[in-house]
Amino acid sequence: MKRIDFEHGTVTGNILGAALPMLVAQILNLLYNIVDRVYIARIPEVGTAALGAVGLCFPLIVIISAFANLFGTGGAPLFSIFRGKKEETKAVCVMNTSFSLVCVSAILLMMIGLVFAHPLLVLFGASDTSMIYAYPYMMIYLIGTLPSMIAIGMNPFINAQGYSLIGMLSVAIGALTNLLLDPVFIFLFGLGVRGAAIATVLSQCLSAVFVMFFLMKKAELKVRFLHRGELAECKGYAQNIVSLGTSGFIMQLTNSLVTICCNNVLSVVGGDIYISVMTIISSVRQLVETPIHAMNEGTSPILSYNYGARRPARVRKAMMVMGFMILGYTAIMWGTIILAPGTLIRIFSSDAELLKDAVPALHQYFAAFIFMDLQYIGQTVFKSMNKKKQAIFFSLLRKVVIVVPLTYLMPYTLDMGVTGVFMAEPVSNVIGGSVCFVTMLCTVLPELERMKY
Numbered sequence: 075m076k077r078i079d080f081e082h083g084t085v086t087g088n089i090l091g092a093a094l095p096m097l098v099a100q101i102l103n104l105l106y107n108i109v110d111r112v113y114i115a116r117i118p119e120v121g122t123a124a125l126g127a128v129g130l131c132f133p134l135i136v137i138i139s140a141f142a143n144l145f146g147t148g149g150a151p152l153f154s155i156f157r158g159k160k161e162e163t164k165a166v167c168v169m170n171t172s173f174s175l176v177c178v179s180a181i182l183l184m185m186i187g188l189v190f191a192h193p194l195l196v197l198f199g200a201s202d203t204s205m206i207y208a209y210p211y212m213m214i215y216l217i218g219t220l221p222s223m224i225a226i227g228m229n230p231f232i233n234a235q236g237y238s239l240i241g242m243l244s245v246a247i248g249a250l251t252n253l254l255l256d257p258v259f260i261f262l263f264g265l266g267v268r269g270a271a272i273a274t275v276l277s278q279c280l281s282a283v284f285v286m287f288f289l290m291k292k293a294e295l296k297v298r299f300l301h302r303g304e305l306a307e308c309k310g311y312a313q314n315i316v317s318l319g320t321s322g323f324i325m326q327l328t329n330s331l332v333t334i335c336c337n338n339v340l341s342v343v344g345g346d347i348y349i350s351v352m353t354i355i356s357s358v359r360q361l362v363e364t365p366i367h368a369m370n371e372g373t374s375p376i377l378s379y380n381y382g383a384r385r386p387a388r389v390r391k392a393m394m395v396m397g398f399m400i401l402g403y404t405a406i407m408w409g410t411i412i413l414a415p416g417t418l419i420r421i422f423s424s425d426a427e428l429l430k431d432a433v434p435a436l437h438q439y440f441a442a443f444i445f446m447d448l449q450y451i452g453q454t455v456f457k458s459m460n461k462k463k464q465a466i467f468f469s470l471l472r473k474v475v476i477v478v479p480l481t482y483l484m485p486y487t488l489d490m491g492v493t494g495v496f497m498a499e500p501v502s503n504v505i506g507g508s509v510c511f512v513t514m515l516c517t518v519l520p521e522l523e524r525m526k527y
Contacts, residue, residue: 083417087380092233093372093399095242099229102242102249111357113256114270120207122350126269127207129353130198130337133211133330134191138183139226140220140326145175146227146317147371150234151378151458152311153261157234158382164311166295169231171308172315176227177220184219191216192440199337199349199495211267218275221282228285228297232260234375235294235353244288248281284493321457321465327474335481337494343485344492351425351432355439355496358418362407366447369399372456377458386522393455400447411440435496442500449503455514464513472506 093275115125151171156165186192191212192205200208221420225248232241254272300308333356340348373396380388411418415436419429449472456465476496484494 075527085388086395088376089373089392089395089399091371092236092238092376093369095238095308096233097365097368099242099245100364100371102246109421110224111353113260114267115425117260119361120266122423122428123346124207125423125496126353127200127204128211128267128270129349130195130200130204130208131212131215132353132356133333134187134197135195135215136326136330136333138180138222140188140323141179141183142176142223143326144319145172145179145315146230146324147322147374147457148172148315148317150230150448151318151460152314153231153458154234154375154378155382158379162295166297167293167304167308168288168311168315169297170300170304171311172231173228173297175312175315176223180220180223183223184216187216187219188213198334199341201341201346204346204349207267211271212248214268214271214275218278222277222278224356225281225285230371231297232285232288233371234378236375237288237293238372240288240292241414241476244281244284247284248277251280252277257340258400260269263508266522269359313393317462318457318465320462321469324466324469325453325473326363328469328477332473332477332481335478339481339485339495340492343495344501347428347431348435350428351435352495354419354422354428354432355436358436359439361409361418361421364401364451365403369396369403370450374454374458377455378460384525386525389459390519390522396454397447397451400451403443404444404445404447405522407439408443410438411436411443435492438493438496439499441497442503445500445507448474448507452507452510452514455518459518461517464517468506468510468513471509472502476502476506 079454110243110348111125111128114128115122117124149168151164152167153172156162156168192209195205195208195212225244229241229244232244255273255276256270259265259273261269265272274406284298333352336352337349340352343352373392376392377389380392415433416429418434419436423429423432448466453465455461456468480498480501482497484490484498486494488494488499
């Protein structure tokens with residue numbers, strides 16, 4: 075079974091070897107949500123209303139994903155750093171601790187979600203009309219919380235061991251299953267949004283089974299649930315996992331917070347049609363950001379491993395390759411968004427009224443998208459090198475300190491209406507992204523220079 079050797083070979087080759095399968099996996103993973111939206115939007119007569127309603131479920135879905143990544147992307151860099159130091163016993167303890175945290179939190183989140191789904195959807199901006207579609211979708215989706223979190227949270231440990239093709243395959247199994255089952259349950263069985271949720275849950279179960287089979291039977295370092303006697307010993311690992319994963323957790327959680335705020339403001343200043351517009355914009359953002367996430371996650375284990383092995387030249391080279399790849403890709407996608415917004419919007423809806431409102435909103439939302447790269451690059455470096463405080467601070471700065479206040483300030487105080495909601499994002503990209511990137515350069519590069527001696 076072919077593995078990537080993070081210690082040898084060219085840095086560019088290692089990154090491409092990890093990032094390209096990761097890119098395919100991320101694109102396939104995107105199908106979980108995107109395919110649902112594409113099919114739901116085409117349900118006869120109620121498609122646009124159902125699309126907006128399911129969009130109201132995204133904050134809760136993001137919260138579930140955020141907890142999975144809290145333990146997965148929080149544990150994987152530590153796992154790689156210990157592997158780089160040749161301390162494999164500690165690496166396995168980190169992986170086992172992450173797995174146990176994923177399982178326990180999944181059960182708790184499912185129970186909380188099932189009890190409070192209705193009031194949460196009201197909080198997210200659901201009206202009586204949208205609740206008809208949002209509530210059944212959410213209740214069914216919550217049943218699959220455990221397999222969903224295992225598939226998301228443990229996949230980074232496959233990639234961190236160099237099995238990037240296996241990591242890609244684990245995602246492909248679920249995504250392709252979802253692609254095939256969606257039209258069957260939605261249209262053939264006539265289950266509508268309930269069918270979309272059922273297809274997603276079944277697909278997540280298949281992904282989780284594959285991930286666990288590989289990590290328990292085939293991987294070099296194998297996973298298992300912690301024994302009771304190991305809990306005290308692994309408490310320190312759990313604290314490190316959570317503290318390191320908090321930056322990514324906050325980024326996802328604050329994305330959910332921003333979505334809630336945007337939907338609440340849009341429902342007042344624009345009406346239900348603009349909640350559907352925001353759903354479209356969120357879908358386009360997921361589509362264009364997917365390769366960026368793949369480049370970041372493909373580079374992260376290489377940064378962590380070589381940082382742990384004290385190889386500063388390879389760390390610096392990996393940072394440069396990642397930066398050039400992300401900036402080059404974003405320049406192309408930015409141009410596409412500006413010049414051909416209708417093409418991207420029609421992927422998700424053919425509603426002419428929705429298209430008319432979505433095009434200017436898309437232009438406003440992505441006005442400074444390329445500056446977001448600076449945030450991604452800085453955050454990835456901080457997380458990969460175990461810089462917890464910096465990673466957490468910049469996660470909070472852009473979304474909580476800048477975007478949320480602007481989402482209310484610009485539409486109401488500055489009387490910008492729906493335009494103010496969509497313009498809050500580019501303003502935060504310029505300020506937050508620039509500060510994060512400059513801080514990363516000023517702190518990490520001197521440390522790498524000192525590591526030479």
